Amino acid sequence: MEVEKIMTDLEKKHPGEVEYLQAVREVLESIEQVYNENPQFEAAGIINRLVEPDRILTIKVPWVDDHGKVHVNLAYRIQFNNAIGPYKGGLRFHPSVNLSILKFLGFEQIFKNSLTSLPMGGAKGGSDFDPKGKSNTEVMRFCQSFMLELWRIIGPETDVPAGDIGVGGREIGFLYGMYKKLAREHSGVLTGKGLNWGGSLVRPEATGYGNVYFAQEMLRTKGTDFKGKTVAISGFGNVAWGAALKVTELGGKVVTISGPDGYVYDSEGISGEKINYMLELRASNQDIVKPYTYEFPNAQFVQGKRPWEVKCDIALPCATQNELGKEDALTLVKNGCMCVCEGANMPTTPEAVEIFQENKVMFAPGKAANAGGVATSGLEMSQNSMKLNWPAAEVDQKLHQIMINIHTACLKYGKEPDGYVNYVKGANIAGFLKVANAMLDQGVL
Secondary structure (H helix, E strand, C coil), rough: CCCCHHHHHHHHHCCCCHHHHHHHHHHHHHHHHHCCCCCHHHEEEEEECCCCCCCEEEEEEEECCCCEEEEEEEHHHHHECCCCCEEEEEEECCCCHHHHHHHHHHHHHHHHHHHHCCCCEEEEECCCCCCCCHHHHHHHHHHHHHHHHHHHHCCCCCCCCCCEECCCCHHHHHHHHHHHHHHCCCCCCCCCCCCCCCCCCCCCHHHHHHHHHHHHHHHCCCCCCCCEEEEEECCCCCCHHHHHHHHHHCCEEEEEEEEEEEEECCCCCCCCHHHHHHHHHCCCCCCCCCCHHHCCCCEEEEECCCCCHHHCCCEEEECCCEEECCHHHHHHHHCCCEEEEEECCEEEEEHHHHHHHHCCCCECCHHHCCHHHHHHHHHHHHHHHHCCCHHHHHHHHHHHHHHHHHHHHHHHEEECCCCCCCCCHHHHHHHHHHHHHHHHHHCCC
């Protein structure tokens, strides 16, 4: 495999798809050695087949607002690879959604799902529809219109979408209701469902919980844990909320959350009712964190900046892609940060990752560290198949064990001669080998 040649060809075929190309390059550079040591992969054209989606469905979604005006949005479903199980990946509703972002997310999902050891392939989807500021009936009309086309290619054993940015319990409910009407069946076709109709306990908290469980395993390799540690978190949605809950439970002190408007620094720690208030912030659909300081006036709001300038022991980026850049990484290193564990999908730029690795700061990529969300979605699928619900403690225990297993896999392939663990390399190789071998077993498809 020649990484540069593959990337040059991909850039010609998919010009301007920056996020997608970034994600592919990161994986190819990590697996190059192990790929070249296994000529059967090249003979089967594994890479050429893996970097392109199986199919992309593009949907025109017309819907009518509360004033009778017709709107048209674009939506997509990208089914990337199903070598180890049904396609699985979230739906994102946000104005920034485009093919590049969804292809990057779908490509990452292949390896993330593989790492969970659950039988799930990789997919992603979404729309440039913005649910912010829309009424419930407007969101319902959009979701129903989207599902009128989407239902044709999804199913509990075919493709199981979930939520993502802009797609929470409300949206999943409207989507599922329309699917049920069209398919005339109750099934586990979507995850993130309401507890009254097939959802799993712990699912809203799962990505944040899993992220902290993974970070805890990283810290244990250095003989320490979260107790007494200062933690900077970005974002204020479900991932940040779940992470703040679990960090606090494990004895750490969360001092930041953030939004598009800036970040909040709370030196007293974000715990108890302050964590509960994060849910109120998100439910307001305002997408800003400044109101936190109205509720808790001892906290400080820093407009237009990210929280990585705050001195911390551990950084958990839980917002969005490429939110932690080179200068942020240099600041974190200078301030003595010992561990960076991604809660979002690819929130750290390649330049920032390089700085962390050069300075031997522990760094874990999202495909490993935030796999708790999709892992719990997989557990929801299992519960749906068995027509039962597990108690919260059982789901949490299974999630915890999955994150420990993912960390072990990363150690197996990522430990370097000097003892430093390259979690990016470890996660990519572990995730790739399972998928690649499954593809070999199944022939050229």
